[in-house]
Amino acid sequence: MKERLTDISLLKEQVIDEFCELVQIDSQPGDEAALADVVAEKLREIGMNVYRDRAGEAFGGNAGNVIGKPTGVMKSEPILLCAHLDRVAPGNGISPQLKDNRITSGGDTILAADDVAGITAILAGLRLARSLGSFVPAVEVLFTVSEEDQLKGAKFLDCSLLESKMGCVFDASGPVGRVIIQAPSQVKFDATVIGRSAHAALNPQDGINAIQVASKAMSDLPFGWVDNVTTANIGIIRGGESTNVVCDRVTLSGEVRSQCDKNAEKVASEFLTAFKKAANEAGAIAETNQRVMYRGYKIGEESQLMHLVKNAIGKTGRTMIPETSMGATDANILNSYGIQCVALGVGYEQVHSTCESIAVEELLASAELAYHLITGNQGFA
Numbered sequence: 001m002k003e004r005l006t007d008i009s010l011l012k013e014q015v016i017d018e019f020c021e022l023v024q025i026d027s028q029p030g031d032e033a034a035l036a037d038v039v040a041e042k043l044r045e046i047g048m049n050v051y052r053d054r055a056g057e058a059f060g061g062n063a064g065n066v067i068g069k070p071t072g073v074m075k076s077e078p079i080l081l082c083a084h085l086d087r088v089a090p091g092n093g094i095s096p097q098l099k100d101n102r103i104t105s106g107g108d109t110i111l112a113a114d115d116v117a118g119i120t121a122i123l124a125g126l127r128l129a130r131s132l133g134s135f136v137p138a139v140e141v142l143f144t145v146s147e148e149d150q151l152k153g154a155k156f157l158d159c160s161l162l163e164s165k166m167g168c169v170f171d172a173s174g175p176v177g178r179v180i181i182q183a184p185s186q187v188k189f190d191a192t193v194i195g196r197s198a199h200a201a202l203n204p205q206d207g208i209n210a211i212q213v214a215s216k217a218m219s220d221l222p223f224g225w226v227d228n229v230t231t232a233n234i235g236i237i238r239g240g241e242s243t244n245v246v247c248d249r250v251t252l253s254g255e256v257r258s259q260c261d262k263n264a265e266k267v268a269s270e271f272l273t274a275f276k277k278a279a280n281e282a283g284a285i286a287e288t289n290q291r292v293m294y295r296g297y298k299i300g301e302e303s304q305l306m307h308l309v310k311n312a313i314g315k316t317g318r319t320m321i322p323e324t325s326m327g328a329t330d331a332n333i334l335n336s337y338g339i340q341c342v343a344l345g346v347g348y349e350q351v352h353s354t355c356e357s358i359a360v361e362e363l364l365a366s367a368e369l370a371y372h373l374i375t376g377n378q379g380f381a
């Protein structure tokens with residue numbers, strides 16, 4: 001084990017350089033082609049066959065998901081290692097700064113450690129595994145597009161390109177060792193209240209104000225924590241054009257998340273029922289819809305995946321921290337395809353802000369973890 005730790009530290013310069021190289025390639029959701037080409041070439045250099053699916057075409061993006069598989073026959077079931085290629089705005093023109101063993105952006109953009117840290121870790125782990133010699137690592141790699149845009153890349157993934165039944169998504173905050181073993185379902189909903197317009201001063205008695213109807217419905221709804229595993233929120237409200245018009249139309253959009261699949265749908269329905277009831281009482285109409293955006297997952301402690309993850313984390317000298325999250329990752333979608341997945345902490349901090357940063361130590365620990373996941377999956381020490 002000590003030898004391998006030394007190997008990781010020898011890779012320090014290379015890992016930092018590769019991280020900085022990749023964050024400088026612009027890669028907004030739907031515009032990942034340049035970064036996809038670069039990581040595809042890197043996978044080939046490592047000795048993988050590279051496949052691209054057509055996910056981007058489904059939603060107007062310029063690239064599909066990138067999939068890497070080892071050349072040669074895998075002798076055991078592969079483990080899937082996943083990270084995403086896109087990043088949130090402002091994420092173009094990033095100039096990474098290394099200071100005191102921590103990497104930050106130049107201050108005017110995000111850093112994109114979310115999720116270049118995941119990509120870098122997987123590439124470095126693969127190189128190390130390859131350096132062991134002639135064996136064919138039992139691993140598949142998935143770099144998704146448009147994760148930040150409602151997990152679209154994963155949603156349109158061509159699963160026929162993958163054989164893995166389990167995997168790890170390198171895309172969670174917190175230190176290396178943190179493992180998201182449970183994540184929620186999300187249901188989104190919209191309600192449009194249609195009242196009747198009239199002049200607000202000349203004949204207001206002829207109007208039905210949709211804003212007032214909507215606010216009556218909302219006044220009794222539970223916002224925030226609905227129960228200890230469920231949250232609800234209305235985050236968008238649009239309506240009205242002039243102060244002298246009784247507003248006849250207002251649209252509200254919201255979401256419910258829950259660790260319990262059924263609860264998410266039930267609470268969303270209750271929200272929509274409230275709008276219908278208030279509309280009905282006021283002589284207005286409420287048009288509603290709700291849709292499941294992703295399903296939750298929960299991975300059991302005794303699963304083969306969790307044994308592998310726990311051992312691999314142990315080999316990095318850290319302790320596994322299993323946690324439940326209220327956020328979603330590609331792991332939500334992959335689980336719904338029957339690929340049992342957890343999300344792993346990769347050490348990035350303050351993501352989706354210009355203060356985003358990552359400690360070099362975490363970048364190296366992630367790479368080491370990727371290496372131990374690959375080798376541990378086929379019984380290498």
Ligand SMILES: [Zn+2]
Nearest residue numbers: 084114115171
């Ligand atoms: Zn991410």
